[in-house]
Amino acid sequence: MTSGVLAADTLPGDSKDDERPKWDNKFQYILSCIGFAVGLGNIWRFPYLCQTYGGGAFLVPYFVALIFEGIPLFHIELAIGQRLRKGSIGVWSTISPYLKGVGIGCFFVSFLVSLYYNTILMWVLWYFLNSFQSPLPWSFCPPNENKTGLVEECQLSNTVNYFWYRQTLNIAADINESGTPQWWLVMCLVACWTIVYICVIRGIESTGKAIYFTALFPYLVLTIFLIRGLTLPGATEGLIYLFTPNVSMLQNPRVWLDAATQIFFSLSLAFGGHIAYSSYNPPKNDCEKDAVTIALVNSMTSLYASIAVFSVLGFKATNDYWACMDRNIISIINEFDFPDQSIQREDYLACFTHLNSTQSDRMAQLQLKSCHLQDFLDKSASGTGLAFIVFTEVMVHMPGSPGWAVLFFGMLFSLGLTSMFGNMEGVLTPILDMQILPKSVPKELITAVTCLISCLFALCFTLQSGNYWLEIFDNYAASLNLLIFAFFEVIGVSYVYGLKRFCDDVEWMTGRRPNIYWQVTWKIISPLLLLTIFVSYIILLILKQPMYGSWNPQYDDFPIKQEKFYPGWVQVITVMLSLLPCIWIPGIAIFQLITRKKGKGKNSWPAPDGKNPVNL
Amino acid sequence: MLVALFPTLSLVTVIHAQLCQPDAENAFKVRLSLKTALGDKAYAWNRNEEYLFKAMVAFSLRTFSNKETIEISNVLLCNITKRVSFWFVVTDPSKNQTLPASEVQEAIRMNRNRINNAFFLNDQTLEFLEIPTTLGPPTEPSTPIWIIIFGVVFSLVVVGIVLLIMSGIHKQRRKSKALTETGDVEDKYETVVTIENGIPCDTLDSKEGRINRAFAADGEKLTSL
Numbered sequence: 001m002t003s004g005v006l007a008a009d010t011l012p013g014d015s016k017d018d019e020r021p022k023w024d025n026k027f028q029y030i031l032s033c034i035g036f037a038v039g040l041g042n043i044w045r046f047p048y049l050c051q052t053y054g055g056g057a058f059l060v061p062y063f064v065a066l067i068f069e070g071i072p073l074f075h076i077e078l079a080i081g082q083r084l085r086k087g088s089i090g091v092w093s094t095i096s097p098y099l100k101g102v103g104i105g106c107f108f109v110s111f112l113v114s115l116y117y118n119t120i121l122m123w124v125l126w127y128f129l130n131s132f133q134s135p136l137p138w139s140f141c142p143p144n145e146n147k148t149g150l151v152e153e154c155q156l157s158n159t160v161n162y163f164w165y166r167q168t169l170n171i172a173a174d175i176n177e178s179g180t181p182q183w184w185l186v187m188c189l190v191a192c193w194t195i196v197y198i199c200v201i202r203g204i205e206s207t208g209k210a211i212y213f214t215a216l217f218p219y220l221v222l223t224i225f226l227i228r229g230l231t232l233p234g235a236t237e238g239l240i241y242l243f244t245p246n247v248s249m250l251q252n253p254r255v256w257l258d259a260a261t262q263i264f265f266s267l268s269l270a271f272g273g274h275i276a277y278s279s280y281n282p283p284k285n286d287c288e289k290d291a292v293t294i295a296l297v298n299s300m301t302s303l304y305a306s307i308a309v310f311s312v313l314g315f316k317a318t319n320d321y322w323a324c325m326d327r328n329i330i331s332i333i334n335e336f337d338f339p340d341q342s343i344q345r346e347d348y349l350a351c352f353t354h355l356n357s358t359q360s361d362r363m364a365q366l367q368l369k370s371c372h373l374q375d376f377l378d379k380s381a382s383g384t385g386l387a388f389i390v391f392t393e394v395m396v397h398m399p400g401s402p403g404w405a406v407l408f409f410g411m412l413f414s415l416g417l418t419s420m421f422g423n424m425e426g427v428l429t430p431i432l433d434m435q436i437l438p439k440s441v442p443k444e445l446i447t448a449v450t451c452l453i454s455c456l457f458a459l460c461f462t463l464q465s466g467n468y469w470l471e472i473f474d475n476y477a478a479s480l481n482l483l484i485f486a487f488f489e490v491i492g493v494s495y496v497y498g499l500k501r502f503c504d505d506v507e508w509m510t511g512r513r514p515n516i517y518w519q520v521t522w523k524i525i526s527p528l529l530l531l532t533i534f535v536s537y538i539i540l541l542i543l544k545q546p547m548y549g550s551w552n553p554q555y556d557d558f559p560i561k562q563e564k565f566y567p568g569w570v571q572v573i574t575v576m577l578s579l580l581p582c583i584w585i586p587g588i589a590i591f592q593l594i595t596r597k598k599g600k601g602k603n604s605w606p607a608p609d610g611k612n613p614v615n616l
Numbered sequence: 617m618l619v620a621l622f623p624t625l626s627l628v629t630v631i632h633a634q635l636c637q638p639d640a641e642n643a644f645k646v647r648l649s650l651k652t653a654l655g656d657k658a659y660a661w662n663r664n665e666e667y668l669f670k671a672m673v674a675f676s677l678r679t680f681s682n683k684e685t686i687e688i689s690n691v692l693l694c695n696i697t698k699r700v701s702f703w704f705v706v707t708d709p710s711k712n713q714t715l716p717a718s719e720v721q722e723a724i725r726m727n728r729n730r731i732n733n734a735f736f737l738n739d740q741t742l743e744f745l746e747i748p749t750t751l752g753p754p755t756e757p758s759t760p761i762w763i764i765i766f767g768v769v770f771s772l773v774v775v776g777i778v779l780l781i782m783s784g785i786h787k788q789r790r791k792s793k794a795l796t797e798t799g800d801v802e803d804k805y806e807t808v809v810t811i812e813n814g815i816p817c818d819t820l821d822s823k824e825g826r827i828n829r830a831f832a833a834d835g836e837k838l839t840s841l
Contacts, residue, residue: 132761191773198780338699339700
């Protein structure tokens, strides 16, 4: 059956091959895909999940999800992009005009995600710029206005929290209080979008050059941190804690759900970015090998990063434990007037029990907090909390702090930047493919306008309530929609385009037919998995109350965050954000149905010159 | 006379002992952490160091209140522990009372730096309990460092963008120039080889060619359908 191959030869887009940009070499393409997949989540989400869900045992659901969901979906994206040589909108309208909505939805999601992702980069840039000084600005509390003491907010919480919530975000106590845009954040935002612009200015011609640095630099820094982390005291405790498997955790269905969603978001599926990247490939390229390679590199990077992160976190826990003991020792020495430094950390426990038995009333007066290393190791953090609060505190205690801070935030910036390239390609490639603008408009101008519009929209994140809005975007704008789009991707390719036709195309491109593993996962397993994840996700979202934690210095239990409900208008905007991308799927499908019915209706009468009715 | 001296001396020491006691009126507790501050180079706390301390306190009071009459013997130390910690009071030379706490506090605050330096200690390792420290103003440069680095990074990026855009425009102009040039070359090429059968083709300008009247007449002889 060669009909598939013949049909493949005559697909649109082949004639315009010479005009379409190309990768300089295969390595650039692989690096770009790896850079897009490897992002901030590999550093600050995967280690947290590993720690929370029973250490080494988490790797089991993680790899199961990788094999049955991540790699098959990834292969589909690379294959359709490479075959149909268009961005997401073009690809889906080629597969079926009714599925054009999937492409438009992916385009919208890429746009929304690039808005808030670059905001995170803005914060990273701010910290990076502030790392070039010693002592680091988040290591001390500033004095208050009348110079009688330190700022109260800083004393009640701690220095890193104060720097993050007050000196960086200047956060409002409530999402209703929008406040004003913070000028230092606006400057960093403009700088971030300018940096993104200079890299994306000519599409893959420019990102292809930038990627050599931005994709490889994080690995260098991770290695440096790994070596430094392993030599710090307490690193081994952290690593043992991370990887000790707790197999009973596997019975909790939440673990499997989080593993599946982590694989899904980690590989940056359903954004349209990978489709855009592979559309610039030569048609005969082994996309199967690429898919497996890139997915495995992404997972290995997550593991590598978690080793580095956890050796540093082990050091932090040990440091905190020692600080706790030292505080207690000082209290005891001061109370009983023992000589300075007479109690060492090793003798603390013995001394403590002895004193408790002999002088229990005086000891009770001291109100000593008990110190256990396990408690400090249990304190986990993910996301911005890990980077801007936990890690910044650790780096204060490492000798040569400014250097480590510069390296760390430089690494985070590179990681985020390569992911931004993929997001922007997911936005720019469909715009350029749809050719809504005349050819005389240079690509540089289109890119500039896109970056400018995104920058203006992102200004709302520089408001004092910006962090609360970012959490909303993070939780609601992307996750659900991506799951829907991925589901339609698999269904669209397996059933609408036809699995047989697709396998013929892949055979034409790679030279070998996809084996039974691919066919079974594409046809049955991945759609089922995605459906299950989607339903569980919806159930969890409905069960979770729409609350947020606000940083309120007036709160009684400060520095614990005050839990507040989202006001009505915020909930409306949240629902709109979740629906806006995926509403295009039914919208476009219905639109196509109507236009086709109208077209058929017109040609049901014979034409006046006796010719046959034209089949539209 | 010696017999008369003895009760006076003992009376004085008793009075002094009563003036300097833990939690006495106008008394302050001092705490030193020598090992924490100096490690191996820590000196031992002995009577000579106590003498220096008394001297520093007396000096502070002299400079603060301009009372030239305060002597080292007016500063009383008591309850010295191995911690090292002790209590001290300052007696008024004219009366048999202690100086008010506020005066002593202000004097110590004014000269805190010099007292610290005399013992190679700082505010955390030489603690006067209940005397708050005056925080020095933070040393901030006139322009924060982050703005300087921001300026460097931003100007580099803007210069890069301008260069890229200009090179793009330059490329476009060269491309369009090359296109018009190849267009001229092709025209020249055509004007060279356009003579066939001895007839120069450029005479046949019209696309439809020339009307050959010899054939035109034939068409009229045929009957129309």
